[in-house]
Amino acid sequence: MDDHDLIREILTGDQQAIQKLHERYVDRIFHYIYTQTNSYHDTEEMLQDVFFKVARKLDQFEGKASFKTWIFKIARNVVIDYYRKQNKERHSIAVEKDYLEDIAGEDESAETTVLRNFHIDEVLQLIDRLPSHYRTVLHLRFIEEFSIQETSDIMGKSILSVKSMQRRARLTLFEQMNLEVSSQ
Amino acid sequence: MNNHRYEDEEFQYIMRQKKTMKASTKAREKSLLTFQDGLKDVIPKQKKKQNRQKLRQRFFVTVGSVAAAGIASLIFINYDFVQDGGLLDSGEDEHDGEETFNEMVEDENEKKEDIILEDVEENEALVERILDRPIIDVNVLNTMPMHQIQNETFSIYLPDEWSIEEEEEDYVYSTHMTGPDSERMEFFLFDRDVNQEQIADEIEETLTKVTSTEETTVSPNIYNDEFVMNNQIRTTFDTMFPFDNEMTEMYAFIDEESGRFTELYISELFGQSMIYMMDVPLEDKESWALSWTFFSQMFVTETPYTIQGTESEDHPQFDRPLEKSVILNEGAASFRETDIELYEIDEFGITSYIPVNVEEERIEHEHFIEFRFTDEDFSRNSFYSFGKLKEGFPLENGREIMFHAFNIDQAHHEDLGGGDGYGYGYYDGSGDYDIEGYIQLFEVSDNWYYTHHHSEREDNNGIIYNKWSYMFKELIEWE
Numbered sequence: 001m002d003d004h005d006l007i008r009e010i011l012t013g014d015q016q017a018i019q020k021l022h023e024r025y026v027d028r029i030f031h032y033i034y035t036q037t038n039s040y041h042d043t044e045e046m047l048q049d050v051f052f053k054v055a056r057k058l059d060q061f062e063g064k065a066s067f068k069t070w071i072f073k074i075a076r077n078v079v080i081d082y083y084r085k086q087n088k089e090r091h092s093i094a095v096e097k098d099y100l101e102d103i104a105g106e107d108e109s110a111e112t113t114v115l116r117n118f119h120i121d122e123v124l125q126l127i128d129r130l131p132s133h134y135r136t137v138l139h140l141r142f143i144e145e146f147s148i149q150e151t152s153d154i155m156g157k158s159i160l161s162v163k164s165m166q167r168r169a170r171l172t173l174f175e176q177m178n179l180e181v182s183s184q
Numbered sequence: 185m186n187n188h189r190y191e192d193e194e195f196q197y198i199m200r201q202k203k204t205m206k207a208s209t210k211a212r213e214k215s216l217l218t219f220q221d222g223l224k225d226v227i228p229k230q231k232k233k234q235n236r237q238k239l240r241q242r243f244f245v246t247v248g249s250v251a252a253a254g255i256a257s258l259i260f261i262n263y264d265f266v267q268d269g270g271l272l273d274s275g276e277d278e279h280d281g282e283e284t285f286n287e288m289v290e291d292e293n294e295k296k297e298d299i300i301l302e303d304v305e306e307n308e309a310l311v312e313r314i315l316d317r318p319i320i321d322v323n324v325l326n327t328m329p330m331h332q333i334q335n336e337t338f339s340i341y342l343p344d345e346w347s348i349e350e351e352e353e354d355y356v357y358s359t360h361m362t363g364p365d366s367e368r369m370e371f372f373l374f375d376r377d378v379n380q381e382q383i384a385d386e387i388e389e390t391l392t393k394v395t396s397t398e399e400t401t402v403s404p405n406i407y408n409d410e411f412v413m414n415n416q417i418r419t420t421f422d423t424m425f426p427f428d429n430e431m432t433e434m435y436a437f438i439d440e441e442s443g444r445f446t447e448l449y450i451s452e453l454f455g456q457s458m459i460y461m462m463d464v465p466l467e468d469k470e471s472w473a474l475s476w477t478f479f480s481q482m483f484v485t486e487t488p489y490t491i492q493g494t495e496s497e498d499h500p501q502f503d504r505p506l507e508k509s510v511i512l513n514e515g516a517a518s519f520r521e522t523d524i525e526l527y528e529i530d531e532f533g534i535t536s537y538i539p540v541n542v543e544e545e546r547i548e549h550e551h552f553i554e555f556r557f558t559d560e561d562f563s564r565n566s567f568y569s570f571g572k573l574k575e576g577f578p579l580e581n582g583r584e585i586m587f588h589a590f591n592i593d594q595a596h597h598e599d600l601g602g603g604d605g606y607g608y609g610y611y612d613g614s615g616d617y618d619i620e621g622y623i624q625l626f627e628v629s630d631n632w633y634y635t636h637h638h639s640e641r642e643d644n645n646g647i648i649y650n651k652w653s654y655m656f657k658e659l660i661e662w663e
């Protein structure tokens with residue numbers, strides 16, 4: 001039974017369908033939120049918030065996009081609201097833009113070479129240190145395997161901006177790896 | 185291409201090594217309960233809606249394939265008939281029947297496709313077309329009346345014969361501006377605690393008023409570059425748009441059929457989420473410049489204006505933010521964001537704010553105590569100060585005492601006058617550099633204080649130091 005079938009069943013009051021849909025997404029949404037907050041406690045709170053919002057709006061879900069895109073978009077909004085209320089982070093994508101633009105034209109195969117020379121744990125640590133919007137785009141694209149179009153829907157950004165963000169995320173990571181190498 | 189794919193796979197492999205964080209059993213249970221709880225009201229509502237849809241289908245069978253315009257009236261007749269006949273759910277209130285009718289009419293009107301912003305892409309030819317706007321003529325601008333909007337928070341220029349209506353709702357304050365030839369601008373500013381869905385709802389609502397045969401995204405930088413290249417006019421902030429371009433989405437729509445040109449800006453203005461829409465006649469190119477005039481000439485009506493969301497935690501004793509950012513005007517029509525920090529003068533029993541990074545110094549003079557603030561990076565020979573006059577200060581000799589204390593050469597100085605009561609403006613060109621300044625004495629609760637700015641002209645900072653001094657006085661809280 002796909003997501004749309006489950007939603008139809010839920011709206012007729014089928015309790016099992018509610019549990020199935022919840023089970024299908026609870027860990028993915030949890031992991032997605034955690035990626036951006038790095039706080040287990042906050043993630044738990046936001047997880048409830050996401051599912052409450054999904055529930056309240058489920059009858060308005062039109063099925064134009066996939067349910068997966070829709071729920072991730074809601075999760076993204078919950079995270080933004082959380083940051084806004086907590087004033088924990090001012091969102092900005094002005095990350096050494098000029099430098100990144102400068103190196104954007106470099107041969108990407110160099111990236112692969114550097115990736116190979118690093119231990120995976122080290123790379124993952126560096127990913128955790130990236131700004132949250134970079135982590136978000138990498139998570140959505142490479143873990144959830146959303147397309148560029150779906151990622152742009154979820155993040156509320158244009159396709160071009162998602163492409164550029166993804167490239168910058170990778171370049172920033174690449175740059176940090178180079179810094180690690182040169183400091184060793 | 186293959187190389188890219190290989191790199192993507194490599195990257196994907198690494199990302200997937202990330203330990204997946206799973207919700208605890210307790211967190212899953214809570215989340216499920218919340219989900220179920222949230223659905224409690226939604227499911228009955230949906231069931232009711234489904235019942236109504238079944239009823240509607242019955243109506244449509246009745247009317248068959250009559251033309252759209254006629255359908256509504258036929259349905260209406262049938263609707264009356266059915267309701268009188270008691271076929272509607274007995275539990276429905278009287279408005280439900282009306283909603284059903286409206287929904288039917290809406291169904292007939294919803295033939296035009298909705299605009300989905302996520303689907304809008306850059307259309308270079310259209311961008312080129314909409315960049316071609318008349319320049320903002322300063323002479324025309326000077327004739328435009330100034331209006332205060334958003335509960336008088338901002339001041340803008342609008343051509344003659346425009347009307348403004350404002351509306352305050354729970355989380356958004358909206359300004360609706362209407363011109364004499366069907367031009368329209370709408371400006372929404374949201375409270376800080378608004379959630380993204382409320383903003384999305386307002387965007388959706390705004391989009392219902394937009395029709396389009398061609399659309400494009402627009403980079404604010406392109407607008408800015410075009411504006412700077414073709415317009416000689418100054419902007420009130422450093423850039424054409426007073427918001428952060430990186431956080432902005434801009435769209436333009438042209439509807440050749442209805443002859444409309446529409447722009448939509450979604451951004452954050454001084455810490456508040458913002459939606460702006462301009463809708464003007466396509467053929468009236470003069471009106472295309474309205475949005476650029478609106479933002480490039482907009483200013484904050486009263487300064488210092490605190491940018492929402494920039495306040496740090498409060499000082500535990502004074503309940504005032506330790507730091508925040510404000511907008512200050514520098515001169516009549518130039519505005520800039522300044523980071524300021526809380527400053528306490530314990531012996532005066534006051535707190536106020538000074539720009540971060542200024543140096544402070546306490547100086548005891550014969551007749552008054554001075555707190556002097558300097559920013560040597562900005563100007564080595566300038567300062568501003570706040571102070572308290574000592575008991576018995578001879579006010580009638582205020583000018584002489586203050587000028588003497590600050591080495592203003594009374595033989596050479598030019599009295600600039602101005603101010604009220606005990607205000608002394610001066611210009612002094614007798615030394616190594618030209619100085620202008622102003623000293624104002626004032627009384628609060630039987631004590632006398634003063635503000636003073638002393639600015640080197642070469643640094644062109646008379647205005648800045650004047651504003652910093654003014655800000656200090658404006659933001660004083662007395663214990």
